[in-house]
Amino acid sequence: MTLFKLLGNKRLFIMLFGLILFIALMGFTLGGRLNLSWPEKFVHDTVTFVQQIFYKPASYVSGFIKDVSNLKDVHEENERLKIAVAQYTRDKAHYNAIQAQNESLMDALKFTERQKKLNLPYEYRIAQVTSINVADPFNQTINVNLGSKNGVRQGMPVISVEGVVGMISRVYEFSSTVQLLTNLDDKDPSSRPISATIMGKEKKSFGMIESYDHSSGTFSMTRIEEDDEIAEGDTVVSSGEGGIFPKGLILGTVISINVGEFGLTRTATVQPAATYRDWRELFIVITPDANETGKEAK
Amino acid sequence: MNRNWMIGFMFILFLLEGTVLPVLIPDAWQGRIVPQFVFMVILYHAVYQHRHTSLLMGLGFGFLQDIVYYGHMIGPHAFSMGLLGYLVGLLFTSRNATLFSMMAIAVFGSFANQTILFAVYSLFGINRMTYEYALFDFMIPSLFVQLLFALAIYVPMRTWFDRLSGKASAEDEQG
Numbered sequence: 001m002t003l004f005k006l007l008g009n010k011r012l013f014i015m016l017f018g019l020i021l022f023i024a025l026m027g028f029t030l031g032g033r034l035n036l037s038w039p040e041k042f043v044h045d046t047v048t049f050v051q052q053i054f055y056k057p058a059s060y061v062s063g064f065i066k067d068v069s070n071l072k073d074v075h076e077e078n079e080r081l082k083i084a085v086a087q088y089t090r091d092k093a094h095y096n097a098i099q100a101q102n103e104s105l106m107d108a109l110k111f112t113e114r115q116k117k118l119n120l121p122y123e124y125r126i127a128q129v130t131s132i133n134v135a136d137p138f139n140q141t142i143n144v145n146l147g148s149k150n151g152v153r154q155g156m157p158v159i160s161v162e163g164v165v166g167m168i169s170r171v172y173e174f175s176s177t178v179q180l181l182t183n184l185d186d187k188d189p190s191s192r193p194i195s196a197t198i199m200g201k202e203k204k205s206f207g208m209i210e211s212y213d214h215s216s217g218t219f220s221m222t223r224i225e226e227d228d229e230i231a232e233g234d235t236v237v238s239s240g241e242g243g244i245f246p247k248g249l250i251l252g253t254v255i256s257i258n259v260g261e262f263g264l265t266r267t268a269t270v271q272p273a274a275t276y277r278d279w280r281e282l283f284i285v286i287t288p289d290a291n292e293t294g295k296e297a298k
Numbered sequence: 299m300n301r302n303w304m305i306g307f308m309f310i311l312f313l314l315e316g317t318v319l320p321v322l323i324p325d326a327w328q329g330r331i332v333p334q335f336v337f338m339v340i341l342y343h344a345v346y347q348h349r350h351t352s353l354l355m356g357l358g359f360g361f362l363q364d365i366v367y368y369g370h371m372i373g374p375h376a377f378s379m380g381l382l383g384y385l386v387g388l389l390f391t392s393r394n395a396t397l398f399s400m401m402a403i404a405v406f407g408s409f410a411n412q413t414i415l416f417a418v419y420s421l422f423g424i425n426r427m428t429y430e431y432a433l434f435d436f437m438i439p440s441l442f443v444q445l446l447f448a449l450a451i452y453v454p455m456r457t458w459f460d461r462l463s464g465k466a467s468a469e470d471e472q473g
Contacts, residue, residue: 141369
């Protein structure tokens, strides 16, 4: 009898109904959805467009203040860059010769078009940041102003000048959402680990960047074999094995190497290359492979 | 007309939250200060206006936040802001709440909001932090910022609501 009375309470009934509705909605929208509904697209595109108007002047002002305070270091930095440029021009001659040789070898070995495409340098598109999610520490995302109309597809890596920042997680018509690498989690089935290697030791080193530790601000690189030549201070780059994440993107620097969970492999602590603050421009890496899979999914 | 202006103000506040605040927060505190200023305005509405107003505003701005920053799922913010807007309105609605009681509601409200978000993300297996760590890492530091914001908007909000109720009663007398 009391149960019926309780159910007769309209307010309680509506609240319980709302709770069920919300849990269903969260469960439904959880994980990778390829096609978003039009209200989401409309709201996201219009709001990010307006946000861009606010974000641009704010970031310019803060950039200007930072530039003024960095004025002293400019001379020193200039000297350093001059040396670096001299080195690059020397390397460029070497690179050109090797590239020509590589192409002729590819022809001689009758590479298919697809195989040739995989060896091309990637196309980078500059994207302006429109807003940053600071109101939710569990869901660190930023919005950029390029969308599916500009050839962006889900899963493309996003880099800053320093290194990899994240991956495109949702694509709308004129904007897209970037999920930061700080959301990497080895226990979450929807977050994919990144296969990584060491710059300069590509054939002798392999590991997986699997998770991000919030308290220390570092990645952990697991599944490194015992005879691996990894050392402290090495630069970690993506290896491209596994096919999803393209190769040669800078991820971070090795700080320390420890014995892994079961003692059979080793685990390295990696300091991220990107600083995860003060965003202005980011580059979306347009990968030929991601392009093709995106078309297939359509 | 008046309410439309208020919604416009809250929308601009929402925009500033995602664009200007990340620039203003010092580098060392980034990720540790979690400003939810729109939610503070919703709490004001819950206390000085009606609980249904704050429920609708909480749902509306919660969904806006969820859709614009859609990372894992849609719903946590709409759920917690709507629920808290309604509950606070149900428990504490009084036109004459003092500064002190309003600040207490602001602190407990935003604390409850963070806790509900933590619980929802833990329920769906996204969050891996322990509650203790989250508490000291960002919940308590951001409570101070929330409190400061609530203090800053106290006087403008009170005059706004007083003018609103004054107008409404004047219209009643005329009608």
